[in-house]
Amino acid sequence: MVEGQQYEDPGRPKVEAESVDFWYGPTQALFDVSMSVPARRVTALIGPSGCGKSTFLRTLNRMNDVIEGTRLAGRILIDGEDVYRAGTNVVALRKRVGMVFQKSNPFPKTIFENVAYGPRIHGTRNRAELIEIVEQSLIRAALWEEVKDRLDASAMGLSGGQQQRLCIARALAVDPEIILMDEPASALDPRSTARIEDLIDQLRVDYTIIIVTHNMQQAARVSDFTAFFFEGRLIEFGPTKQLFTTPTVKQTEDYITGRFG
């Protein structure tokens, strides 16, 4: 984060959680989580393993729906609309809320097909249009220069860092408003991690980014706001700088100073 950077009033929050409880079968994983995520900012979710930060992230695009026996109470609002309201179009929701996973998961298809996959399923058939989307997405994901001569090669031949940037390009190709990142750099070497962090820094201008990370330095480097989760509860949420320098809750302080976790 740039020192002394000033925030204008972010206006209406992009994502609001209101008293969210969440269960995996009989096990409750989230307790009364309420928070407002500002638009076009990077918000980091931190906390020890099993604290519920990934679970919370996956409630935002309803990715937890694919796990049997899960249940949510409370409300998740995106632009003021409850995404768990009956009759919500989950497909349309996931088009607006993209996701990048911890372990890069490119499809075993060509680089081009990976990026074109989203636009295709959303109805873009025109070849020239697809080529344009693929190029723009790869440029935004800072991968274009490395792959422009081998778009028809298999994505499986890319390095780990490249695969993860390809997954980001794939998410960008459907033109989302929000991008969820679940520890996107945890499996990468420091150089690739740095590239992903640079990329996040560029994307913050246009997208609302919510990133789960184990790495507190990373949270401090890339995020504008930080939420600290512990045992399924949101303990503290605020501007990153403030949370890391003057945490108001003892547990937050213990965690960020490395006393546990």
Added chain:
Amino acid sequence: MGRPWVDATIAWLMRITTYAIVAVVAYIIFDIVVGGLPAISWEFVFGFPRRSGAEGGILPAIVGTLCLVLGTIAVALPLGMATAIYLSEYARRGRFTGMVRSAIVTLAGVPSIVFGLFGLGLFVLFLDMGASILAGSLTLACMVLPTIIVASEEAIQAVPQSLREGSLALGATKWETIRTNVLPYSIPGMLTGSILGIGRAAGETAPILLTVAAFYLPRLPRSVFDQVMALPYHLYVLATQHPEAEAVRPMQYGTALVLLLLVLGLSLAAILLRGRLRRKYRW
């Protein structure tokens, strides 16, 4: 405590058992090839039988078995694949799917003659198809369904969950995800397992005995409602029912060889197909 000779002995025992199995297979194939090769001729493969199969060829039996194999594939493959897709992608884990799964396992353990009787009762008599290619194919299909379902489910479950999530997260529907990111990668495995199962069914006698196979019918089928001769049953007839069983020994060997080649051919096709499709999709 490490006692090297124990280890060495065990390794040798394992090795000998393995060799013994290979030896048995090699002997069976050798015996059939040596006995059958002299009987193989143009007339034998492409001719019609004469004098109750003591002379002439076995074309009607070859065509009959091919018809049954194709019929079985046509019925069992779509049904089995659809069931596997439903079970592994759509069905919730619960009492009902548990029951379906145990039904499938039980079905796999049913003796083939029981399938034959079932086919006779349901398809031949109750549904009034008569002894026909249709009834025989349906009966064989029932028999290979468990193999196809289990093989297909395994192939589907081998596709990493992360690919499904990647697709869903881009806003793909469940079916789009299955169609574009599950089936393409699992079809090689589905086909291989299925074809191997159908190859086994092609050599079965009991299920076709009561539903389709003709004792002696020296002509080609005209429709799916025709009876046909079939290789395994023809072999059985020549070996045990023929008045001159000793004299027709070369015909028996020849028939066995053709049946063996047909089944091995199917397996080989399955393996080649898998290799080809696997090279295309890898993760």
